Amino acid sequence: MNARKLISFDWALKRLLRSKANYEVLEGFLSELLKDDIEILEILESESNRDQAWDKANRVDMKVRNRNQEIILIEVQSEREFDFLQRILFATAKAITEHQTMGEAYDQVIKVISINILYFDLGYGADYIYHGRTHFVGLHHQDELRLNDKQRQLFGKRYPHELYPEYYLLKVKQFDNVARDSLDEWIYFLKNQEIKGEFQAKGLQKAKEVLDIMKLGDKERRAYERHMEELSYQASMYYSSFMDGHMEGEKKGLEKGIEKGKEEGREEGREEGLKEGSKAKAVAMAKALKQEGVSLTVIAKTSGLPPEEVAGL
Numbered sequence: 001m002n003a004r005k006l007i008s009f010d011w012a013l014k015r016l017l018r019s020k021a022n023y024e025v026l027e028g029f030l031s032e033l034l035k036d037d038i039e040i041l042e043i044l045e046s047e048s049n050r051d052q053a054w055d056k057a058n059r060v061d062m063k064v065r066n067r068n069q070e071i072i073l074i075e076v077q078s079e080r081e082f083d084f085l086q087r088i089l090f091a092t093a094k095a096i097t098e099h100q101t102m103g104e105a106y107d108q109v110i111k112v113i114s115i116n117i118l119y120f121d122l123g124y125g126a127d128y129i130y131h132g133r134t135h136f137v138g139l140h141h142q143d144e145l146r147l148n149d150k151q152r153q154l155f156g157k158r159y160p161h162e163l164y165p166e167y168y169l170l171k172v173k174q175f176d177n178v179a180r181d182s183l184d185e186w187i188y189f190l191k192n193q194e195i196k197g198e199f200q201a202k203g204l205q206k207a208k209e210v211l212d213i214m215k216l217g218d219k220e221r222r223a224y225e226r227h228m229e230e231l232s233y234q235a236s237m238y239y240s241s242f243m244d245g246h247m248e249g250e251k252k253g254l255e256k257g258i259e260k261g262k263e264e265g266r267e268e269g270r271e272e273g274l275k276e277g278s279k280a281k282a283v284a285m286a287k288a289l290k291q292e293g294v295s296l297t298v299i300a301k302t303s304g305l306p307p308e309e310v311a312g313l
Contacts (some may be wrong), residue, residue: 028203080120
């Protein structure tokens, strides 16, 4: 077969990629994303070193120190969180303070890179990879502030953003499955749990070897199957909540139409109620699809709502 189903990346982070023998996989992914030759020195203790069902199904994180003494936070998030952006800001601040010794000069503040692999829709945006960093830009001349010569000599950097935390948001479900470069090959794997035979991105060949489901022992395979069942259960609960909202919308629409029918005529009220219910159903469907990262064009065609109304939901 040209492509083979592999272990999901969140499970790999939790159970397999913490082994030094498998650093090559994680180094490959980080090198492709950060456009640098990343070498991992050690994997540090992180919040989610737990083995119970829901805590690993919803969120898995890893903290890595590279050869440049930078801290890289890697997180896989399955469930949507409205305050997710504030949470990753808190996580970077916490990492900085945890690795700063009391009484040390501020030139010892570590650089933190936050990488977030998201399986839910976060905000509006057409892209599937977003990179955020801190720039100081002049209000009058629009020039970017640079470090002076002494600072450049001390830190080996040119701009303040190279000292400050950076953030990467990978909206995996928004990827269109067309691998245009080596980083896209990794995104394809993150979305589909498959590595095509022609993929050449750094670390993927090792990933194909390490993450082969068929190479798991019986105990590990059963644990992985329970993990995937938990994810299916969470997806089912999400769908159930969507259907509850949809049915409630139909009910309210009919009730509103019936009430209006008492005033303007029973038949007219029934038509209005059906119309309201249909609109509520379309809106509920559009909101659910939008949260899953489906494009606005597809949502508009599926729900029958105008694109501008979908964009405003």
